[in-house]
Amino acid sequence: MTECIMDELRIIEIKKSVFADNDRDANLLREELKQQGVFLLNLMSAPGSGKTTTLIQTINRLKERLRVAVMEADIDSDVDARKMKETTGVESIQLHTGGMCHLDAEMTRQGLAALSLEKTDLVILENVGNLVCPAEFDTGSSANAMILSVPEGDDKPLKYPLMFSVCDLVLINKTDVMPYFDFDLERCKQNILMRNPKATIIPISAKTGEGIDDFAQWLVNEVQNWKK
Amino acid sequence: MTECIMDELRIIEIKKSVFADNDRDANLLREELKQQGVFLLNLMSAPGSGKTTTLIQTINRLKERLRVAVMEADIDSDVDARKMKETTGVESIQLHTGGMCHLDAEMTRQGLAALSLEKTDLVILENVGNLVCPAEFDTGSSANAMILSVPEGDDKPLKYPLMFSVCDLVLINKTDVMPYFDFDLERCKQNILMRNPKATIIPISAKTGEGIDDFAQWLVNEVQNWKK
Numbered sequence: 479m480t481e482c483i484m485d486e487l488r489i490i491e492i493k494k495s496v497f498a499d500n501d502r503d504a505n506l507l508r509e510e511l512k513q514q515g516v517f518l519l520n521l522m523s524a525p526g527s528g529k530t531t532t533l534i535q536t537i538n539r540l541k542e543r544l545r546v547a548v549m550e551a552d553i554d555s556d557v558d559a560r561k562m563k564e565t566t567g568v569e570s571i572q573l574h575t576g577g578m579c580h581l582d583a584e585m586t587r588q589g590l591a592a593l594s595l596e597k598t599d600l601v602i603l604e605n606v607g608n609l610v611c612p613a614e615f616d617t618g619s620s621a622n623a624m625i626l627s628v629p630e631g632d633d634k635p636l637k638y639p640l641m642f643s644v645c646d647l648v649l650i651n652k653t654d655v656m657p658y659f660d661f662d663l664e665r666c667k668q669n670i671l672m673r674n675p676k677a678t679i680i681p682i683s684a685k686t687g688e689g690i691d692d693f694a695q696w697l698v699n700e701v702q703n704w705k706k
Numbered sequence: 707m708t709e710c711i712m713d714e715l716r717i718i719e720i721k722k723s724v725f726a727d728n729d730r731d732a733n734l735l736r737e738e739l740k741q742q743g744v745f746l747l748n749l750m751s752a753p754g755s756g757k758t759t760t761l762i763q764t765i766n767r768l769k770e771r772l773r774v775a776v777m778e779a780d781i782d783s784d785v786d787a788r789k790m791k792e793t794t795g796v797e798s799i800q801l802h803t804g805g806m807c808h809l810d811a812e813m814t815r816q817g818l819a820a821l822s823l824e825k826t827d828l829v830i831l832e833n834v835g836n837l838v839c840p841a842e843f844d845t846g847s848s849a850n851a852m853i854l855s856v857p858e859g860d861d862k863p864l865k866y867p868l869m870f871s872v873c874d875l876v877l878i879n880k881t882d883v884m885p886y887f888d889f890d891l892e893r894c895k896q897n898i899l900m901r902n903p904k905a906t907i908i909p910i911s912a913k914t915g916e917g918i919d920d921f922a923q924w925l926v927n928e929v930q931n932w933k934k
Contacts (some may be wrong), residue, residue: 525752525837525866526858548862553838553865577868579807607865608838609753610781610807629857629880630754636783637835638753640805652857658883 486557488571490592500615504583507618511590517704518601519697520619522641524634525607527627528651530558532693533602533685534569540692543601544701549573549589551581551606569593575597580611580638580698583618600701609634612639614664624646628656632666635673642673649693654683712852716787718801718820728843732811735846745932746814747925748847750869752862755855758786758877759912760921761830763814765794767922772827772929777801777817779809779834786832797821808839811846828929837862841869841903848932851875856884860894863901870901877907877921882911 511518523529526590530550537546546698547569550558559572573589575581586603603619605612624645626634629652633643642648648670650663667679678696682689711714749755758778765774775797775846778786787800801817803809809817821829831847833840852873854862857880863870870876876898878891895907906924910917 524754524835525862526855552865554867555861557861557864577842581835606838607752608807608836610834610836611839614805627754627857629855629883630752633783633785636752636785637780639782655857655883655886658886 488592489588490571491574491576493647500541500582500584504616504618504634507583507587508620511618511620512704514595515705516595516598516601517621517701518603518617518619519623519700520603520605520612522605522609522612522622522645523607523625523627524609524630527551527607527625527630528684529604529607530561532625532649532651532682534562534565535684535687535690536694536697537568537602539620539690540552540600540697541566541568543698544628545597545598546602547589547593547598549586549601549603550587551575551686553577553606569598569612575606577684578620579606579608580615581617582615586617586619599705600697609638609639609641613638613644615619621646621700623649625649625654626649628659632663632669635666635669639673642670642677645674645677647678649689650679650681651684653681653688654686716820718799718817719802719804722859727870728810728812732844732846735811735815736848739846739848740932742823743933744823744826744829745849745929746818746831746832746845746847748832748833748840748845748850748874749852750837750840751817751835751853751855752837752858755835755853755858755911757835758789759851760853760879760910760918761832762782762790763912763915763918764922764925765796765830767918768798768828768925769794770812771926773825774828774830775821775822775826777814777829777831779817779832781802781805781834781910797826803834807834807836808843809833809845810843814845814847827933828844828925837866837869841866841872849874849875849928853877853879854889854894856889857882860891860897861899862891867901870898870905873902873905873926875906877917878907879912881909881916882914
């Protein structure tokens, strides 16, 4: 792990894992976080679904109730962590995956090591924008969530089955532009529930604020249950 | 390779490659296709950028000028190949990657083996919807193209550098919804050209038809040059 500080923004260059058994390592990390009272949300989506904008809106409504930190994973660039830090003020770091398409538990651990976990209730990992590979690797998260945005289409659960089956929460973002797209919300919900009948589904618009309070409340409930 | 025929739609279950040296295999495939006079376009994008809709529009304008065949790669589902076959009438097959996030040259070869190449000028491979992994594997294509759609944002070349640097052509799709998104076309073009100064950029709307003739003409020119 290499850490460099640019304009006071911390960028972590994470290294490829050497652990053969990621599932075991992920369970171990989850247990460690549970003992520390830290809830880790693994947030996944396709590129451009609005992860960062959604998080900024949500964290600004949450930060009086929970102590939040954010890890922004990207192949390259530091635009997300910079934006997050400037607009929310919460602890934000950028994880560079060095071309890798996903994070596993050990890579997540490298990011967590750079955070002040003793002062944190909720860590949000913004995973690499990709509907395929991140679904295959348990990061050690307390819960998995994903954002599907309206312009991507209501058929995505048919095409990316694993992603939808591993997510506890699906946010359907950009509902404000629904009139301009051929997107059937009910059909979308049915497609999601076909992959995971237990999934919680919240339609949101990071632009207008629709549904953001519901997402924030979901996080508060999850964190409270985790700390019990 | 397993082939199954459902309702007359051919679905190819492709197997993971055993070739260690994909670059060498890709060059070999490219040379073989050149000798057969077949141009292979590898079309990539994020999920939901409009690859299938764009292809349908384009092929319907092209099919009198070129003999086209399509390979639709997906982790699961056969909706794309079915739609392609029904709306264009050209030879269309579905490639199932069995969870894999990309295609390499050997996997592409498995798909090509199921097509009637002697009756084809242009094969379009619709790669798995993913901006990360497909960029890392040469499929043996004659050219690479990608679709970036307006709702994904003009900053994507900053976040997915390799994808933009390997593409000869970038289509900027869904220009019809530009008024509803914070998308700067000129900034987007600059971001693309920063990754690949030689990239051809064509703004299109698969919905209104804007730019589709330009894309079709680009394909006709590329195929003609390839056959020289």
